[in-house]
Amino acid sequence: MLNNIQATKTLNDGVKMPGYGLGVYKVWEDDEASQSVQTAIQHGYRLIDTASFYDNEVGVGQGIKESGVNRDDLFITTKVWNDEQGYDHTLRAFEASMNRLELDYLDLYLVHWPVKNYYRDTWKAMERLVDEGLIRSIGVSNFKQRHLEDLMTTANVKPTVNQVEYHPHLQQHDVKAFCEQESIQLEAWSPLKRGDLFDDETIQQVAQKHGKTPAQVILRWDVDTNVITIPKSVKEHRIVENSDIFDFQLDKADLDAIKALNRDERVGPNPDQFG
Ligand SMILES: NC(=O)C1=CN([C@@H]2O[C@H](COP(=O)(O)OP(=O)(O)OC[C@H]3O[C@@H](n4cnc5c(N)ncnc54)[C@H](OP(=O)(O)O)[C@@H]3O)[C@@H](O)[C@H]2O)C=CC1
Numbered sequence: 001m002l003n004n005i006q007a008t009k010t011l012n013d014g015v016k017m018p019g020y021g022l023g024v025y026k027v028w029e030d031d032e033a034s035q036s037v038q039t040a041i042q043h044g045y046r047l048i049d050t051a052s053f054y055d056n057e058v059g060v061g062q063g064i065k066e067s068g069v070n071r072d073d074l075f076i077t078t079k080v081w082n083d084e085q086g087y088d089h090t091l092r093a094f095e096a097s098m099n100r101l102e103l104d105y106l107d108l109y110l111v112h113w114p115v116k117n118y119y120r121d122t123w124k125a126m127e128r129l130v131d132e133g134l135i136r137s138i139g140v141s142n143f144k145q146r147h148l149e150d151l152m153t154t155a156n157v158k159p160t161v162n163q164v165e166y167h168p169h170l171q172q173h174d175v176k177a178f179c180e181q182e183s184i185q186l187e188a189w190s191p192l193k194r195g196d197l198f199d200d201e202t203i204q205q206v207a208q209k210h211g212k213t214p215a216q217v218i219l220r221w222d223v224d225t226n227v228i229t230i231p232k233s234v235k236e237h238r239i240v241e242n243s244d245i246f247d248f249q250l251d252k253a254d255l256d257a258i259k260a261l262n263r264d265e266r267v268g269p270n271p272d273q274f275g
């Protein structure tokens with residue numbers, strides 16, 4: 001069972017965020033989304049990561065309601081999609097997401113991608129929603145250093161989180177260092193590289209050494225490199241496996257070996273294509 005106390009992070013606005021959670025991208029059916037959310041919550045997960053783009057906020061909301069865990073003990077993230085950006089559009093998109101989720105406040109709202117000419121106004125709308133008490137914390141996703149620097153020239157509230165693609169083949173050294181310097185918490189998407197790392201010899205050797213699975217080693221590497229992680233699975237045994245990472249720690253030799261795997265190789269788009 002997940003040890004939430006070990007995993008919790010305090011964001012730069014003082015909000016506490018679990019260091020570990022469930023992703024639900026490509027869980028297209030609401031029933032399946034509801035079921036995987038309930039299963040994860042039953043096994044100790046408290047952070048759920050969705051997006052309007054994933055088209056499953058209704059199912060995620062049902063899963064939250066039917067989990068039997070108090071809303072206030074959960075941490076729910078959703079994101080404003082690219083064609084929803086801009087000041088007025090973001091306010092409407094947020095309301096639509098909340099209606100689908102059937103929530104009256106959100107823990108974390110993210111700008112999904114740094115869409116040129118829009119993300120500054122999007123951010124202003126998100127700041128207003130924080131002022132109105134509808135969102136606890138606001139952050140970004142897929143922002144490079146230049147996007148963060150630009151946003152911070154007009155922002156009143158600093159982003160708390162930057163959710164980026166992060167796994168041993170894409171270690172994001174530059175943006176990670178900048179976020180650490182600015183106290184912006186990094187969060188990993190596609191932490192398992194969607195299954196493309198399990199056959200790696202180094203990962204397998206480290207897994208064998210600790211009596212853990214390759215997935216557990218990769219997710220523990222997130223924890224040990226100070227990055228929040230949100231692996232997706234719809235299978236109960238994997239949801240359990242992915243959270244059973246708090247009874248071991250990677251040592252310097254493991255961390256050095258994994259560091260050497262970086263190839264700057266992405267499974268998703270490069271943020272540069274958004275401007
Ligand atoms: N901000 C952004 O732009 C993005 C955010 N995200 C977020 O990050 C989350 C995670 O990333 P995602 O792209 O889903 O990819 P992940 O790296 O989490 O990989 C998910 C895949 O790995 C499989 N899997 C999960 N656990 C195991 C395991 N222990 N052993 C073997 N296979 C396993 C899953 O299959 P199965 O379900 O069958 O177990 C699924 O096919 C997303 O769901 C989403 O919430 C993702 C992409 C972009």
Ligand SMILES: O=C1CO[C@H](CO)[C@@H](O)[C@@H]1O
Pocket residue numbers: 025051053112267268269
């Ligand atoms: O959240 C997302 C899910 O993954 C996609 C890539 O495959 C991303 O483009 C998107 O931002």
